[in-house]
Amino acid sequence: MEALDGVAKGAGAVTTLTHHCLCEEEGIKAIRDAAAEHSLDGVLIAACSERSKREAFKGFEADDKGLYRVSLREQVAWSHPAGEEDTRMLAEDLVRMGVARLKKTVATQPADEKVDDTVLVVGGGRAGMEAAIAAAGLGHPVVLVEAAAQLGGHLATLSSLLPVRAPYAAPQPNDTPQLVKKVLAESRIRVLTSSKIKCITGQPGQFDVEVSTSDGSSSLRVGAIVQATGAKSYDPKRLGHLGYGKSPDVITSQELETMLVRGAVACPSNGNPPKRMIFIQCAGSRDPDHLPYCSSECCATTLRQVSGIRSAHPGIETVVVYRDMRTPGQLERFYLAVQEQGGVLLTRGETERVEANGNLQVHLKESLLGDAAVLDADLVVLATGMVPNSADGEQIRALIDARKRAETSESQAQRQESKELAGKLAHHEGTEILNLVYRQGPDMPTLRYGFPDSHFICFPYETRRTGIYAAGALHAPMDAAQAAEDGWGAAMKAVQCIEAAKRHEAVHPRAGERTVPDFFLQRCTQCKRCTEECPFGTLNEDEKGTPQLQALRCRRCGICLGACPERIISFPDYSVDMVASMIKAIEVPEEYDEKPRVLALLCENDALPALDAAAARRRQWNPWVRVIPIRCLGSTNIVWIAEALGRGIDGMILIGCKYGDDYQCHYVRGSELANTRLGNVGETLQRLALEAERLKLVQLAHDEFERIPEILDEFAKELEGIGPNPLKGF
Numbered sequence: 001m002e003a004l005d006g007v008a009k010g011a012g013a014v015t016t017l018t019h020h021c022l023c024e025e026e027g028i029k030a031i032r033d034a035a036a037e038h039s040l041d042g043v044l045i046a047a048c049s050e051r052s053k054r055e056a057f058k059g060f061e062a063d064d065k066g067l068y069r070v071s072l073r074e075q076v077a078w079s080h081p082a083g084e085e086d087t088r089m090l091a092e093d094l095v096r097m098g099v100a101r102l103k104k105t106v107a108t109q110p111a112d113e114k115v116d117d118t119v120l121v122v123g124g125g126r127a128g129m130e131a132a133i134a135a136a137g138l139g140h141p142v143v144l145v146e147a148a149a150q151l152g153g154h155l156a157t158l159s160s161l162l163p164v165r166a167p168y169a170a171p172q173p174n175d176t177p178q179l180v181k182k183v184l185a186e187s188r189i190r191v192l193t194s195s196k197i198k199c200i201t202g203q204p205g206q207f208d209v210e211v212s213t214s215d216g217s218s219s220l221r222v223g224a225i226v227q228a229t230g231a232k233s234y235d236p237k238r239l240g241h242l243g244y245g246k247s248p249d250v251i252t253s254q255e256l257e258t259m260l261v262r263g264a265v266a267c268p269s270n271g272n273p274p275k276r277m278i279f280i281q282c283a284g285s286r287d288p289d290h291l292p293y294c295s296s297e298c299c300a301t302t303l304r305q306v307s308g309i310r311s312a313h314p315g316i317e318t319v320v321v322y323r324d325m326r327t328p329g330q331l332e333r334f335y336l337a338v339q340e341q342g343g344v345l346l347t348r349g350e351t352e353r354v355e356a357n358g359n360l361q362v363h364l365k366e367s368l369l370g371d372a373a374v375l376d377a378d379l380v381v382l383a384t385g386m387v388p389n390s391a392d393g394e395q396i397r398a399l400i401d402a403r404k405r406a407e408t409s410e411s412q413a414q415r416q417e418s419k420e421l422a423g424k425l426a427h428h429e430g431t432e433i434l435n436l437v438y439r440q441g442p443d444m445p446t447l448r449y450g451f452p453d454s455h456f457i458c459f460p461y462e463t464r465r466t467g468i469y470a471a472g473a474l475h476a477p478m479d480a481a482q483a484a485e486d487g488w489g490a491a492m493k494a495v496q497c498i499e500a501a502k503r504h505e506a507v508h509p510r511a512g513e514r515t516v517p518d519f520f521l522q523r524c525t526q527c528k529r530c531t532e533e534c535p536f537g538t539l540n541e542d543e544k545g546t547p548q549l550q551a552l553r554c555r556r557c558g559i560c561l562g563a564c565p566e567r568i569i570s571f572p573d574y575s576v577d578m579v580a581s582m583i584k585a586i587e588v589p590e591e592y593d594e595k596p597r598v599l600a601l602l603c604e605n606d607a608l609p610a611l612d613a614a615a616a617r618r619r620q621w622n623p624w625v626r627v628i629p630i631r632c633l634g635s636t637n638i639v640w641i642a643e644a645l646g647r648g649i650d651g652m653i654l655i656g657c658k659y660g661d662d663y664q665c666h667y668v669r670g671s672e673l674a675n676t677r678l679g680n681v682g683e684t685l686q687r688l689a690l691e692a693e694r695l696k697l698v699q700l701a702h703d704e705f706e707r708i709p710e711i712l713d714e715f716a717k718e719l720e721g722i723g724p725n726p727l728k729g730f
């Protein structure tokens with residue numbers, strides 16, 4: 001320990017303090033006393049991982065002190081043999097790196113924001129109404145905007161709902177009218193029907209919203225937004241092979257619902273009640289040519305309709321052809337109850353086609369009734385899937401940008417292309433819902449099937465527009481009970497966001513973070529990399545392309561910091577200069593044979609916890625590795641690579657989250673952006689006579705902690721094969 005005291009002082013620490021338990025009251029007091037005695041600006045804690053005991057050390061930020069923690073327990077004591085020279089050098093480097101970073105840290109100045117408490121809910125279906133009730137119940141004023149003339153949405157049109165109470169044996173009455181009454185009776189909820197959002201500007205806590213209403217327009221200031229604009233049925237006109245459009249007696253579940261509400265199930269061709277009805281499940285769903293996904297509630301909806309028909313019209317024989325009957329949770333009991341009801345045949349099979357030759361013939365293949373069975377029916381019901389009522393704002397924005405570029409291009413071919421782009425844009429025009437005045441587009445970005453994205457593994461309600469939360473069938477296919485829960489979940493997130501905005505704090509994943517990036521705009525070249533790459537639409541642009549920070553939208557990922565070629569974006573406690581100083585603080589021995597050096601930049605979200613978990617299991621890894629935790633792989637600035645390899649560090653490994661549509665990257669695009677940006681670095685390294693293999697990128701999930709020591713060891717071994725960095729010693 002004394003040796004480390006000397007290292008810390010050598011690196012610039014004013015004083016050091018050793019205590020058997022720094023996170024206990026006595027330890028905290030000792031740190032505070034030392035800070036007061038020496039008028040310290042910051043405190044470096046060289047003990048356990050920064051991920052442990054956060055609450056114990058939180059007070060230092062409140063005291064306006066810089067704080068940085070070096071993980072001697074996980075990265076040294078638990079993972080490397082005691083008493084060895086390599087272990088000692090590792091500990092010394094970590095302390096030096098910590099002091100270097102702390103010296104560049106500016107204490108956070110807490111700021112309080114004037115924030116509006118109102119929650120705006122867009123969409124008055126089940127999820128929207130439940131979100132409004134939830135937020136109002138927590139004391140928040142709510143404005144509920146619905147495009148239709150009445151509240152209730154799709155569910156208001158149903159004859160009954162799925163059972164939600166034991167014994168789950170029969171459909172339950174549709175309680176939507178009671179829910180509508182409850183909303184209308186709640187004094188904190190202002191309902192605007194026949195209304196649409198004209199535009200939204202601002203940021204969480206301070207959104208300004210223009211609503212066009214039936215009698216003019218209304219201006220609102222709100223703190224957070226829940227979008228619950230639901231879903232529509234898949235267009236059955238695309239299902240000609242299943243007979244839709246060829247015979248009036250092929251209908252959708254929604255069309256059958258209208259008959260059930262009227263109490264009369266009849267063949268549209270002749271008005272007679274059918275003798276036999278066939279329900280075709282997955283009509284256009286789980287089909288790469290139509291909807292590739294499962295809408296999750298159509299099987300249960302069919303069972304509900306069959307149950308209703310068997311009770312009200314026992315003379316009608318019902319057949320259900322399914323690919324897999326998907327009835328999750330307690331709905332499995334409902335499935336059993338319908339089977340026991342009698343008069344219903346449920347059979348597995350693929351529906352190849354439906355032919356209309358007088359009567360309807362349903363052609364099955366690979367069915368339980370035979371490999372190629374044909375069933376006659378008077379009425380066929382197609383269980384069509386759900387398509388979200390979303391608008392992909394990013395795609396609209398990309399089309400606008402591409403058209404602008406093409407229009408102003410000198411090339412004839414490109415100008416021609418602008419016409420095609422205008423056509424594509426016209427296809428999207430009018431689909432806008434939120435009309436966000438954001439640089440990155442008028443609505444939330446969506447995933448490949450059109451649902452606004454969320455980090456479904458870790459933060460299911462967070463979207464890529466801070467303070468705006470998707471709920472209900474817009475969020476994912478779901479039934480009424482799930483939509484109600486989803487509405488509550490989204491409302492809780494909206495309230496949480498408003499409270500965080502009051503304290504000027506970030507929401508997930510850096511919940512509680514109070515710093516925001518600072519842009520030294522005098523040196524900005526308006527290259528627009530930051531405004532284009534920010535995954536959260538935080539930055540607007542002025543006419544010249546200069547970024548305009550909307551601080552409360554910021555998730556503090558640092559991706560802009562990694563993107564900026566001018567290196568003019570910094571956080572008070574995280575900057576290009578700070579990490580570069582840490583790299584400079586690593587001692588790089590000249591005699592390579594004994595002491596190669598490897599720099600590992602580890603994303604704090606998955607890779608760092610995985611390393612801590614490996615250490616907790618006493619896994620060991622190569623002692624040449626020096627770890628710097630970073631906010632996101634996307635925050636990696638190319639300068640850090642130049643700094644490390646230029647100083648003779650033999651190789652650099654960057655470990656980030658998995659990316660792609662099913663991403664785990666906590667900042668959605670960070671890990672992917674790092675891969676794209678660093679993809680070309682190999683060539684640059686080769687020009688410097690450095691092997692491209694000295695730089696490695698790895699994607700790792702939090703639970704792959706067994707792999708991380710192996711990954712580090714393997715990379716160290718690969719570097720041994722490559723040999724020493726030729727820049728060593730220069």
Ligand code: SF4
Binds near residue numbers: 535536537553556
């Ligand atoms: S820190 Fe992240 S969220 Fe904030 S402006 Fe930069 S890229 Fe956007």
Ligand code: SF4
Binds near residue numbers: 519566
């Ligand atoms: S990346 Fe840097 S230089 Fe480019 S627009 Fe943003 S702040 Fe300006």
